[in-house]
Amino acid sequence: MTSSYSSSRQSARPMRQSRTRIPSYHEETTPDESETQEELEDSVTRCGSLSLRSRNTIKRRQSYREKSTDESLDELSDNEGLDDQHSHNNLPASSLPPNPSSTSSSAPRRSQRAAPSRPRQPKRPRPTQKPRSLGQPLKKRSRVNSEEAIFVGSGTFPEWHTLPYQVLFDIFVQAFYPLDDPKTHATKTPGKTPETKSATTLLGIALLCRGFSEAALAALYYRPPVFSAFDGHGLLNLLSLPKESLFINYAGKIKELYIDTETVLSLKSGPTLGYLDLNSLIKKTPQLHTLRLYHPEDAVFGHHPVTLNLAKWNYSPAFFSSIDESEIKLRAWEWNGRFLDTQSLIPLISERQLSTSFQGIKDIRFVHILNDPEDHEKEVALATSLKGLPELERLEFHECPIVADNMLEQLPPTLRSLTISNCDRINFKHIVRLFKLHGEQLRELNLNHNRHVSLEFMPQLGISCPRLEKFSVDVSMYDTSSYHDLEPHFDQLIYPGQRPTWPESLREIELYQLRHWGTDVGEMFFDSLVQAAPKMKDLRRIDVSAMFSGGWRDRARFRERWLRRLEHVFLRRAPPPNPDGRSLRKRPLIPALPTLGDDMSAQSHSMHSPPLTPSKRQSSRIALQRLHEDTESEEASSSDAEADLTNLPDCHGMCEHVGLRIDNQRPNDHQFNENDFLDDELSGDEDWDGDDFEAESGHAW
Numbered sequence: 299m300t301s302s303y304s305s306s307r308q309s310a311r312p313m314r315q316s317r318t319r320i321p322s323y324h325e326e327t328t329p330d331e332s333e334t335q336e337e338l339e340d341s342v343t344r345c346g347s348l349s350l351r352s353r354n355t356i357k358r359r360q361s362y363r364e365k366s367t368d369e370s371l372d373e374l375s376d377n378e379g380l381d382d383q384h385s386h387n388n389l390p391a392s393s394l395p396p397n398p399s400s401t402s403s404s405a406p407r408r409s410q411r412a413a414p415s416r417p418r419q420p421k422r423p424r425p426t427q428k429p430r431s432l433g434q435p436l437k438k439r440s441r442v443n444s445e446e447a448i449f450v451g452s453g454t455f456p457e458w459h460t461l462p463y464q465v466l467f468d469i470f471v472q473a474f475y476p477l478d479d480p481k482t483h484a485t486k487t488p489g490k491t492p493e494t495k496s497a498t499t500l501l502g503i504a505l506l507c508r509g510f511s512e513a514a515l516a517a518l519y520y521r522p523p524v525f526s527a528f529d530g531h532g533l534l535n536l537l538s539l540p541k542e543s544l545f546i547n548y549a550g551k552i553k554e555l556y557i558d559t560e561t562v563l564s565l566k567s568g569p570t571l572g573y574l575d576l577n578s579l580i581k582k583t584p585q586l587h588t589l590r591l592y593h594p595e596d597a598v599f600g601h602h603p604v605t606l607n608l609a610k611w612n613y614s615p616a617f618f619s620s621i622d623e624s625e626i627k628l629r630a631w632e633w634n635g636r637f638l639d640t641q642s643l644i645p646l647i648s649e650r651q652l653s654t655s656f657q658g659i660k661d662i663r664f665v666h667i668l669n670d671p672e673d674h675e676k677e678v679a680l681a682t683s684l685k686g687l688p689e690l691e692r693l694e695f696h697e698c699p700i701v702a703d704n705m706l707e708q709l710p711p712t713l714r715s716l717t718i719s720n721c722d723r724i725n726f727k728h729i730v731r732l733f734k735l736h737g738e739q740l741r742e743l744n745l746n747h748n749r750h751v752s753l754e755f756m757p758q759l760g761i762s763c764p765r766l767e768k769f770s771v772d773v774s775m776y777d778t779s780s781y782h783d784l785e786p787h788f789d790q791l792i793y794p795g796q797r798p799t800w801p802e803s804l805r806e807i808e809l810y811q812l813r814h815w816g817t818d819v820g821e822m823f824f825d826s827l828v829q830a831a832p833k834m835k836d837l838r839r840i841d842v843s844a845m846f847s848g849g850w851r852d853r854a855r856f857r858e859r860w861l862r863r864l865e866h867v868f869l870r871r872a873p874p875p876n877p878d879g880r881s882l883r884k885r886p887l888i889p890a891l892p893t894l895g896d897d898m899s900a901q902s903h904s905m906h907s908p909p910l911t912p913s914k915r916q917s918s919r920i921a922l923q924r925l926h927e928d929t930e931s932e933e934a935s936s937s938d939a940e941a942d943l944t945n946l947p948d949c950h951g952m953c954e955h956v957g958l959r960i961d962n963q964r965p966n967d968h969q970f971n972e973n974d975f976l977d978d979e980l981s982g983d984e985d986w987d988g989d990d991f992e993a994e995s996g997h998a999w
Contacts, residue, residue: 459509466510470517474500476556477523497523512546521554521588527567530557530574537582554588554630555579559637561594564610577620588630588661591637596665599720599747600776601697603668609636613643618650627658635666640700643667644676648683661692669700671723676700681708688712695721706732715742718751720776725750726788733762741765746772752788753798753812760799760830767805767836774811791815797822800830804837812844817856820846824860831867831950838952840868843959850962857960859942866943868953 458466474496497518504514524530537549557563557576566572580586593609595601621628633647644667650656662684669676677700684690690710694717695701702723709716713736718724729751740763745751753771773791775784791814792798807827815823831837846853 459507461509463513463516466513467516470500470503470514471520474517475521477518477521494523515546515548516551519548519551521556522552524555524557524562527562527565527571527574530562530576530579531567531571534574534579534582537579549582550585552583553585554590555583555586556590556592558594559591559609559611563591577616580617580620580626581624584624584626586624586626587628589626589628590630590632590663591634592632592665593634593636596634596636596696598778599697600778601666602777602779603699605779606636606666606668608639609634612637613646618653621655622653626655628655629658630661631656631659632663632665633667635668635698640668640676644669644679648679651683652686657687658689659687660689662687662690663694663696664698665696667695667698667700671699671702674704677702677704678708681705684708685710691715693717695719697721699723703728703731707735709736711736711739714739715744716740717742717744717746718748719744720747720749722749724748726752726754729755730758733758737762738764742768744768744770746770747774747776749775749783749787752786752790752814753792754790754796756792756798757796758799760801763801765803766801767803768808769801769804769806770808771812772808772810773813786814788814790819792819792823794819794822798826800827800834802830802833802835804834806839807837807841808839809842809844812842815844815846817846817848817852820844820856820860824864828863828867829947832948834950835952837868837950839955840864840953841955841957843957843961845962846960847962853960853962857958860960861956861958863943863946864958865956866949867946868950869956870953871949871951 477494477497477500500514500518504511504518522533524533536544537552541547541549563574563576567574580589591611633643635643637643638646651659667680680700681704684693685708687710690712692715693709693713696717697720699722701718701721706724706728709732716732716736729745733755737758743763743766759766759769773786775786777783791812827840846856
């Protein structure tokens with residue numbers, strides 16, 4: 299009985315448009331799959347007809363909504379059917395009444411018992427706006443940046459997949475490097491391995507087409523992101539597979555390894571995998587040239603030597619034997635005092651840096667290398683080991699009390715970049731002596747958080763370092779001990795008679811948290827920078843933050859004057875590049891703003907407009923008087939500013955960024971401003987479609 303009734307309903311009732319099969323771009327299905335699909339459609343049709351109300355597919359249900367398109371009415375009808383389906387899909391088939399509208403005239407009538415009557419529920423008021431279909435995401439307010447512009451393609455689509463492998467590899471590396479940056483973590487769920495957006499994007503590009511696959515995977519494995527011991531085991535298992543079974547040679551693509559010893563080497567990955575064998579991993583990467591083993595607490599400055607604790611993982615003879623057996627030629631390396639005590643570390647450094655694997659090092663970094671100030675033998679031993687590196691170009695010292703005058707005198711002549719950060723035994727006299735010995739070959743100098751280093755070496759900077767390209771100084775101090783000594787240990791940052799000199803080859807100048815100086819010294823300092831502008835043709839960035847004691851009006855006046863002068867001299871004012879010489883066109887989103895002539899014409903039109911009403915005459919007269927006074931004050935200030943700018947040298951006009959911050963605030967890692975306290979979402983009714991919801995008449999209470 300039930301089967302015949304269902305078959306008659308299925309044959310008589312027309313199938314909805316929304317129930318038809320959607321054309322697919324996949325391969326054709328097999329006959330068995332087609333039959334399964336037809337059975338699924340039959341079941342969907344039967345489930346869609348389970349309703350206690352009679353339906354009429356010809357006559358549309360009466361609606362009191364406003365006029366709308368046919369598409370919205372169809373979607374509304376489909377939503378009503380789906381609501382009925384979800385409301386009554388749990389009822390048995392035997393209790394359902396026949397649907398007279400769904401049967402054809404030729405089908406025989408069958409007597410059915412009438413279903414019990416159901417109380418009619420009152421209609422709910424419907425909103426006037428278009429209803430949301432089932433499964434459609436909620437409408438969210440999109441964040442629009444009105445200052446940005448949309449880049450419209452020129453109409454040409456290059457065949458990117460035909461580019462050579464090395465070109466694609468360089469593009470992917472420059473676009474997504476580095477992959478293990480903690481700032482780009484996409485997922486930080488506890489108990490799960492964090493992933494980076496760059497790694498996910500590169501994997502998607504590799505799966506896009508065969509032309510991108512090898513170059514994208516090579517960029518992904520150039521510095522593979524290893525965040526946990528489980529990631530290390532997965533990488534080791536992949537490298538242990540036979541090369542014949544792999545799509546590419548992954549072992550030859552790995553060139554750099556950055557490993558956190560606490561989370562990767564000191565923790566187990568389950569009861570079966572255990573600890574990661576770093577020696578086996580190194581033996582599987584013969585093309586490795588950069589190896590950095592770091593501790594997560596190394597990113598925090600201000601550790602006292604007494605409170606410094608050794609890490610769980612330490613340097614072992616088997617570790618260095620694996621490097622020698624793999625015949626790895628290192629180019630970047632880091633020595634960390636957490637992985638071995640100082641008494642044993644200095645002899646190990648002297649021994650290992652004479653080996654074949656370390657002779658090609660160009661970038662070396664020392665972290666937490668401690669020493670007794672009276673023990674000069676270890677200083678000489680470390681300096682001698684550095685001098686034995688023939689290709690060393692970049693040297694960094696971070697919180698190393700061993701660095702002193704004897705260390706800086708023994709640096710190799712091939713040094714190009716020097717970074718000294720939070721080393722208490724260095725003062726400005728040592729920097730002056732460094733300039734005399736190694737200043738001619740220096741390209742980059744970074745002096746950050748050094749308690750005894752002032753800027754008294756500035757008169758010799760331009761003379762002794764003629765090839766310097768980047769100069770960075772940060773006078774902020776860090777101390778995590780109980781003393782919390784955050785003040786520099788010098789009386790004056792620079793004295794009035796010590797006028798700075800600037801190298802002509804400078805490209806970047808970064809000076810942060812300058813303090814312990816007065817406004818007269820600041821005038822001399824910034825004036826020397828402005829006067830040297832015609833010779834510094836390569837300068838592209840200036841960022842200075844300083845602290846001056848005194849009244850806030852004096853600081854504001856000083857800041858406004860020198861920021862205006864620095865921007866006038868250094869800030870780029872060149873016209874934009876030729877739009878015909880680029881492959882993408884720029885379409886502005888912001889409408890054209892009225893020019894100064896339009897504003898003046900509008901103002902003149904408002905001044906010659908008909909007289910105001912008597913109630914507004916007095917307010918308009920006061921407003922015009924105040925406007926006239928403001929215009930006179932602005933003209934006076936602009937004339938003074940123009941007179942101040944006329945004495946400046948020829949404009950430089952090549953810097954992309956010119957920043958100057960003058961305040962008297964306490965130094966901090968991050969300076970908050972008004973943008974940090976604004977709402978992320980836009981304010982107003984940007985998502986309003988013009989229709990308001992009209993409730994039924996009556997009170998809500």
